[in-house]
Amino acid sequence: MQRFYTLFVFCFLFVTSVFAQTGSLKGIITTSDGQPAVHVSVSFKGTHHGAVSNSEGNYIIEKILPGKYNVKVSLVGLQTVEKEVDITDGQATLADFVLDESSKQLQEVVVTGGNSFKTDQTSPSLRLATPILETPQNIQVIGRRVIADQQIFDMLEGVTRNVSGATKVEHWDNYARINMRGSQVGAFRNGMNVQMPWGPLAEDMSMVDRIEFVKGPAGFMLANGNPSGFYNVVTKKPTGQNRGEFGMTLGSYDTYRTTLDLDGKLSKDGKLLYRLNLMGQLKGSHRQYDYNNRYSVVPVLKYLIDDKSSVTLEYTHQFSQMNAIGSNYAFSKRGYADLPRDFTTSEPNLAPTNNHDQSILAIFEHKLNDQWKLTAQASFFNYTQEGTSLWPSGFDTKNDSLLQRAINNWDILGLSKTGQIFVNGNVKTGAVAHRILGGLDMSSKEFYHDWSQWFLYGTPLNIYNPKHGITAAPVFDRSKNIKERTVRYNNGYTALYAQDELGFWENKLRVTLAARYTSLTVSNPYDGNYSRKKFTPRAGVSYTINQSTAAYFLYDQSFNENFGTDWQGKSFDPQTGNNVEFGLKRGWLNDTWSSALSVYKITKNNVLTADPEHTAGSVFFNRQSGQQKVQGIEWDIRGQIVKNLDVMINYAYTDATITKDSDESLIGNQVAGSSKHVQNTWLSYTIGNGPVKGLGFSLGYQFQSGRSPWFVSDNAQDNLPDYFRMDGGVTFKKDKFAVNLLINNIFNKYLYSGGVYAYSGGFNYWQTEPGTNFRMSVAYKF
Template identity: 40%
Template structure:
């Protein structure tokens, strides 16, 4: 939209709003009984309401002149009231002093955060301001309390049952999490940075360092339009809180699981200017398949320096070390169908050298309060990832199900260097509120992989039914790694180089006492990517964003959003034309409501995502030519419902449902690999998830409770492209159950996974192997955890 038109729209809206509203304001400061600033206090004046910021300040605008009762309230405390008179055309100032001190206030804040299943605020790394209720975007948050209560220890360990429509495409066990949703693969973010360097990464975060996980559905151009139109998930790591506390968790379970994690949070010195947090974990873990293991070691120190009242610097280091069995061992194969081999079948022989991984991340974040209403944030991160190992894969599958096992070298290395700087805040033009976000970001990503060498493990055919896990008759591989990995990867075509930069601006305009919010934004992205030894593809793209959100009541809102994204791709066009990037457009409508004062929330959304320009093999060229044509168009549409929070004292619920229709909507003439209306692989049409946790209210049984979870995936398509519906997977049913006892200091929980002992799997069909492939989940198994706060 041209700038002059944009300015004219704002001017007209401002004039209309000014004619209908008054410019009367109330500004206040809330103190505790011992004179400290009180954060998070709810302020209500007639139909106006807000909460105090971290300095105890609040502002209410556009108040009709008159006399009111001002009410200040805080969780578990008696509210206080004060009579306020608002004069015409003036700003009224007020100071309130609560009846409880700073220590009591902080204790309640820490307690509320610990027990909260419904997070009602967004992390600053998402850059946007306001409550999730007010934002024209579907954002679902998995809280730390949810992770703890479900005994989740890694990103691939059941997180997705808490999000509508999210599915994990199994690949390489716990190495990384491939999240499918809304017709695409979500990009993996960490603390606001896009961590994706290849289709195989990044390494999953150990939950010992994770505070919460934000799932942003749709392109979300305010973060990074270079990504899949389905959205992304943002893993937010733990930061210092200023509270002196610690925790130790011990977990033991089936398949020789032994794990310990520690969390220390505190302040250095007497002036409270230096805060620290240290998280560490060590894990030994086996598998329901023989010879598999996944040992992890994690350490994450964080320091926050309060340089002055307006400026702070946070430095964070994450180190994750993994020692795991061959990454391809999780697959099993059969030409006759899924579930035709026992759950514990494995092609992995004992003694095959382990895959070793080292993932290091450094974050630096600088925050400066420019004024009362505007803040500058500049942050950078560096990631170094190295792995050395192998991947098992059959050369061919015989009609009787036998094959020769083959191990391929799988050494990888990647580095990511990224930076961001942005300003956000609020200001007013007359009675129109502006929530401004403007910033820049840039990054460089380098990825190298050597997959060029293979070694046959067997001298004759191997039978998975009778020789599961047997030793290799042809011996173990001994690959030549004398050349640097970068050189081996370059010669073998296993490279991916990415450079990008972007600039964006977003304005959320608030009208009618900020009940009507209109978002207008745009982003310019410059991107260059060279994959598999090919020439670099350069893309310069402007992606607009338009959203509208309206608060029907203070706890109910509706929204709509139109957003775009761009995904670069490489290839050689059959007509020698320039390769175009994949573009995605998301159109979405939604309804949000907070219930019982925010104790629980619900979101209902309907969406339509269109992906264009995706490449496929040229049907009129030889198969080995490497020439491509544009497929045409893919469309994903669906309905999603998410409910989460505390329904009553001791009763917590997380429930969701999603209907997903994902199909080819247009086909380029001559393309035969796809047909119009064909279902896109890797999704379920209907997904249902629910987790109920209940703690008994009986005083004599205080702290005792039970938890149950179920997941049901209906209409699962195969994870590989096929026109044969008989190759689709059967429906998925899983039930987990737990009993627990906890108080403010101790907690003990025993959990049973796959309670009904089902044969659970995910997989697909490979035409080039003429075989089904799948990965199994363990049958009934248990996990016991003990938690101690100090």
């Protein structure tokens, strides 16, 4: 009863707050020659409320409490313009700004890298109307500038270097597995939870506008998720500007890549907008017979019904053709790294593994009034995979040079439906300001997985003198539809939630109170149908020490499904967790760069770990190990610390320990997939004046120590060696043209991740990274 009473109180606050009033600010920003100033930031000094000017130079900032404010207009590399405004209840205040620079000078600033690594606002898909500085949670945003500077192709590459404590563990060249705060983080796209046991396909960066890493509890904010956090990939949407960008990349290992980004209006009245992103890629590998060829087609339409409502439709089709899954591993009984980087267990005549990731996203947005906005969105994902998997059955008992390979089919069908309706409000009752969020989440995921056709592959392979091209290609029976040859797993949830962020003392002190009620459902042929329900509270406090500094405290709980079944075919109980976190955020030097420091402790129950007692050959099972505790410190710096020098520096200490387990020998072990120390740095300097204006230099490194394999199958838990990789590049940008040369792994280090495989006689396995390699890209904006 107490739980439902709390929900009733939140709903009451939500409804009664509608009648409070706020004002808004709008206007137009122009350059000295009378042209509209595009993508210029407008913000309320000391509050971090703001907006960005559109293609006509117009801006609007809504839901502002009455009072006098100083408003500043800025773009990194330009002189800031300030003006005092008076916001009145229920009225729109007008304020126009004129920049000293001409439209040509403004374009030069943007092209030569004036857009900093720092971002102050989250995307609308995170549902938060609160600026990052004032949010009682650690949120790090990776924008397009960073992605382009580091020449990141997809989520499988160097995205994690830009966020403290985030690491990429071994992968199969199709979907990203990213760990943070002691466990795998959830994968979201446009605010939708797209996480599946396998899939969907990792997002290509050609379609991505930004990536938002949300540290800590994810259960309340968007959907059910791990208490470690999640990452949210925000795809490119129409902006209303008629523009485009064409890019080409050549690189090591026969890498050829082309992208095209078109953005504009389809109707004369400017109501029908479009965005089209195309990508084609042929990409080899440092390993023999290895490749990952991809293409993507992402059209988006947005219709502005009126000044209050809009509809957005987005279709995504990503395709990847790759080598047999598992062929990117090396194996040895003698220890790690005793084979060359190009070693493979694959054969040149193996059929490719094909992955299709298709989705449809619909978004409806409507401003109820100046204080309230309604958003409804729905998505449908269809992920398919058809291919093979290679994994050894073991070494010869008398000759540790001879490896017996095994092969099986690996076919997947994943179907996911998600619907969300939520409202945001910014109102005031008496002396207390309210930022209200409430809504409904629903999701249903079906999963079909077939790897039933397994057999030994060829004669034993001498790993120190491999002979390829003599083994016949396997033949699998796919005469039946995948739904007919495997079992169906279904996980779904329905959730109601409400949040009120109460602002006191002119919004200097913010208290967040929230509640979520979630019902999980599971259906499979082994365990039948069952459901679990749980109430999860959320409480946070954020205090603005001064206009650029805020401290916060957060307590949150999570509740999410555990995919799959145990060795008996029984489904797992949901995973539950809670998090306690303290943090300090600050903007420096007129907010040109920012820092975030957080200290946290997470407790997780019903965590899935490997079940060695019931695993044999290529058949793997998990079990609910009991409890894990993770605590640590994280520190992030990003932005322009001095003129023309952008930096990204982060560090994380993570103490992740198993505290309860049915196997008592595992208690006290480091949690699989965690790294105790992770430190990254990326520096980018662009010359702003003189004959070589637009010439830039980038340099960065990644360092990890105390690395635990993501899959631990024995009690020894031999940690991986320390990891250090240096990368750097040279860029040149002039007008609409840009060139970027990037050198990865400058010191040609033998880098890898892997673990000890205790089954099939025991052996080491590891996945190597390429040695020194380059990428050269050219881009033209029109």
